[in-house]
Amino acid sequence: MIRVEGLSKHYGELVVLKEINTVIHKGEIISIIGPSGTGKSTFLRCLNLLETPTGGDIFIDDVPLFDKNTSVPKVRQKMGMVFQSFNLYAHLSVLENLTIGPIKLLGKKKEEANKRAVELLNLVGLAEKVNSFPDELSGGQKQRVAIARCMAMEPEILLFDEPTSALDPTMVSEVLAVIRRLAREGITMVIVTHEMEFAANISSRVFYMDEGLIYEEGSPEQIFENPQREKTKTFIHRIRSLVRHISSKAYDLYAIQGEMEIFCEKHMLPKKVSDDIMLIVEEVLTLQSDFSDIDLSLSYHEKDGSIEFLCESTGNLTNLLDETSMEDNIGILILKSRCKHIDYRYVNGRNIINLTVKL
Ligand code: ADP
Numbered sequence: 188m189i190r191v192e193g194l195s196k197h198y199g200e201l202v203v204l205k206e207i208n209t210v211i212h213k214g215e216i217i218s219i220i221g222p223s224g225t226g227k228s229t230f231l232r233c234l235n236l237l238e239t240p241t242g243g244d245i246f247i248d249d250v251p252l253f254d255k256n257t258s259v260p261k262v263r264q265k266m267g268m269v270f271q272s273f274n275l276y277a278h279l280s281v282l283e284n285l286t287i288g289p290i291k292l293l294g295k296k297k298e299e300a301n302k303r304a305v306e307l308l309n310l311v312g313l314a315e316k317v318n319s320f321p322d323e324l325s326g327g328q329k330q331r332v333a334i335a336r337c338m339a340m341e342p343e344i345l346l347f348d349e350p351t352s353a354l355d356p357t358m359v360s361e362v363l364a365v366i367r368r369l370a371r372e373g374i375t376m377v378i379v380t381h382e383m384e385f386a387a388n389i390s391s392r393v394f395y396m397d398e399g400l401i402y403e404e405g406s407p408e409q410i411f412e413n414p415q416r417e418k419t420k421t422f423i424h425r426i427r428s429l430v431r432h433i434s435s436k437a438y439d440l441y442a443i444q445g446e447m448e449i450f451c452e453k454h455m456l457p458k459k460v461s462d463d464i465m466l467i468v469e470e471v472l473t474l475q476s477d478f479s480d481i482d483l484s485l486s487y488h489e490k491d492g493s494i495e496f497l498c499e500s501t502g503n504l505t506n507l508l509d510e511t512s513m514e515d516n517i518g519i520l521i522l523k524s525r526c527k528h529i530d531y532r533y534v535n536g537r538n539i540i541n542l543t544v545k546l
């Protein structure tokens with residue numbers, strides 16, 4: 188369905204796409220992952236004719252996109268693109284947002300367009316918002332309307348450019364659920380995403396982009412469980428950490444909590460998880476008796492989304508986490524309720540408390 192041959196895109200001296208070659212078959216669901224700035228959006232924009240490549244070509248059903256005889260509107264009509272920011276028409280109702288394209292561009296009758304719009308709003312779970320205006324909707328709802336509006340144009344291919352990255356963490360899952368549902372309808376999809384779990388579950392193939400190329404591609408199992416090339420491995424296994432040191436009893440708890448909160452926001456962790464981490468930091472520090480040398484580390488494993496909190500300190504905590512001494516310790520009960528796993532070790536004069544935060 189889509190064939191990309193030697194696609195390159197330069198912005199002046201900057202080579203964004205060096206040479207992209209691939210074939211995407213009808214009904215496939217492709218996830219594109221990779222560090223930012225590696226040309227993922229540029230690639231989608233070339234597919235959607237929003238950019239003119241420097242070299243190479245793209246064929247959709249054997250029609251060359253960048254040939255001067257190709258009808259641009261006709262090709263565009265086959266593709267719908269969902270952007271990070273929802274781009275709804277603010278002055279039109281949800282219904283009108285969904286019908287304006289089909290009526291003006293596909294020549295549909297109003298009744299027919301309305302009927303299809305209502306079906307699509309049902310599909311994305313927003314039937315009751317048919318007469319609302321965009322600014323009456325949450326971010327997640329706007330994005331679902333944007334997806335329905337795309338579908339109203341009856342595209343054969345749907346392109347998503349980080350559809351959840353502008354959303355509040357609490358709204359990510361409703362949008363992913365809608366995309367998952369569309370995936371089952373058999374429409375061809377290309378999705379640029381940072382949601383690794385989602386990409387692993389939904390895709391038929393995953394492209395890892397780097398160095399201006401599709402650096403590595405494969406099934407989700409191959410890319411996420413057993414990446415072959417160096418940069419893919421680094422990207423898949425990357426762990427983001429925040430490390431802080433305490434050297435006296437006069438440490439600033441609020442500053443540490445504040446930094447951890449920002450860390451959670453940056454990685455779009457739910458508010459509940461962020462609140463739990465604040466509490467865990469406080470409780471773990473309450474267990475300490477010696478504040479001369481404490482290392483705190485909060486790690487977020489991107490691959491599986493797990494969060495680990497580590498506290499290393501000198502002196503002996505006389506194993507406070509031991510079952511026998513914890514019955515009446517409220518701090519420990521709090522930790523237990525917020526953590527999936529708590530591990531305590533005493534190694535070379537250091538107490539090591541290792542907690543896996545519940546999600
Ligand atoms: P990604 O989506 O993978 O983060 P992009 O495709 O947005 O990457 O961008 C790739 C590179 O191309 C970046 O370095 C970006 O600054 C540059 N770039 C993107 N669009 C333009 C443009 N219109 N003019 C100049 N440079 C651009």
Ligand code: MG
Nearest residue numbers: 227228229349
């Ligand atoms: Mg991008």
